[in-house]
Amino acid sequence: MSVQFNVEKVRHDFPILTRQVHGKPLVYFDNAASVQRPLAVIEATDDFYRMHNANVHRGVHLLSQEATDLYEAARRGLTRFINAPSEREVIFTRGTTESINLVAQSFLRPRIGPGDEILITHMEHHSNIVPWQMLCEQTGASLKVAPINQRGELELDALENMLSERVKLLGIVHVSNALGTVNPIEKVVQMAKRFDIPVLVDGAQAMPHQQVDVQALGCDFYALSGHKMYGPTGIGALWAREQILEDMPPWQGGGEMITKVTFNETIYNELPAKFEAGTPNIAGGVGLGAAIEYLTGLGMDAISVHEATILEAATAKLSAVDGLRIIGTAAHKAGVISFTLGDIHPHDLGTVIDHHGVALRTGHHCAMPVMQFFKVPATARVSFGLYNTLEEVDILIDALEQSREMFS
């Protein structure tokens, strides 16, 4: 059953979209950096602080119970949303970056040494590069990088040839934040499983654009961020198989993650609390729960169809702009178009476009190796959310034409 998606109605759910920027209506095309929040999320966090605020898992008083219920309801919601088998497998973190660092330090560090390899791809965000580089420095392992082609697609044959018993983890982005490429995760996981290589997927950019099913993907770790999927900043999650999490030592020590503490020994708490030391971002979790309810209400499939329409139209219109070069032309893309315009530096373009009310990102998008591959210092990037419209694409094109005249 297809769900009717009414973008004009949806836009009313986002208070910030009524804002003017430099006297022009806001056109928000920086969704890959952080999306805007619907009223449901804003109200859920507001309501939490007004009515239910207390610490979780600690008090016998009513507010503490309510706070715990709301926080754990969010975990249940996320568990269902990504089709995880159990709530015990969903660890709340600050976001994708923290999730990846957790896997690097708790899962991989005890299992890796000199001669071992960590395999990533050339299109990774810095958050899926640097934690592994740090681990390599700590352990003497080496970092290997699977290549991409000129369209910004993963070279699957090359990746397959790089797999071996030496590879102790494969880290791969689901949707590239710099190029928009959607990677064939199921296929890559199948390849990796021939060598029993655990696969970590950076799902930050995939979550807002498509229904993610961690069991169908077949990966071992899935990292995500709340603020990319219409939830608050400072909250995210790591999903991992229960057996893997059971075998991993805690990452950070403190309150919440213990069952019993004496000066001689500490008995760690059960999953998922074992990995959630300290007071968590409770309101953030509640907000993320509200975001998931909101997305479920709209239907991820309907959102995907709407965004694909915007992406297709924007790709066609941008391609027709004189001197515009799209960086990343993969056959399967989601939500992102990176580009350069003639000799105009993206930074200058971003400032001028901003005067038209259009927010886009300029720079290296925390993916400097991607920029090096395409031999550009930076790109301009438009990235789409569920509230963007075809009319907004026209405003962008008009702004680009005017910018080009200004710098000609």
Add this chain to the structure above:
Amino acid sequence: MNTENKPGSIDDLAQLYRKIILRHSSNPVGFQKLIKETCRHELFNPLCGDRIVIMLQLEGQIIEDAAFDGESCAICRASASLLCEQVPAGGIEEFTHTQQWLERALTSSEETDGPPALQALLGVRKYPSRIKCVTLPWTAAASALSQ
């Protein structure tokens, strides 16, 4: 938060990209110019990935010539170009004085004195995220001199 009177009127934009800035950006002074360099320094702007290299020819306390290289935005290029145009034949002390003035002038509208030729760079005042684009070449030159 007060969202009125924010930077970014069309006048502000015109101040930022004055003709002189665009001229220096498209026909920069000292870009990839071969000089008898005695010191150089490379700097990156982590925000945007821009790279600038400043090369100086120092004779005693006098900066005889200056050149630059790298990939950067129009503002940064114009700033480097103005540096290469204005600095040569001056002393190190004079350079340091100018650099410090520029740093102050970019963040305070009360700083009005300073070299007339560099006033064009002050259009960036209303764009805090772009101030580093102006300062990068000057910081690189200062680092080159301190080696």
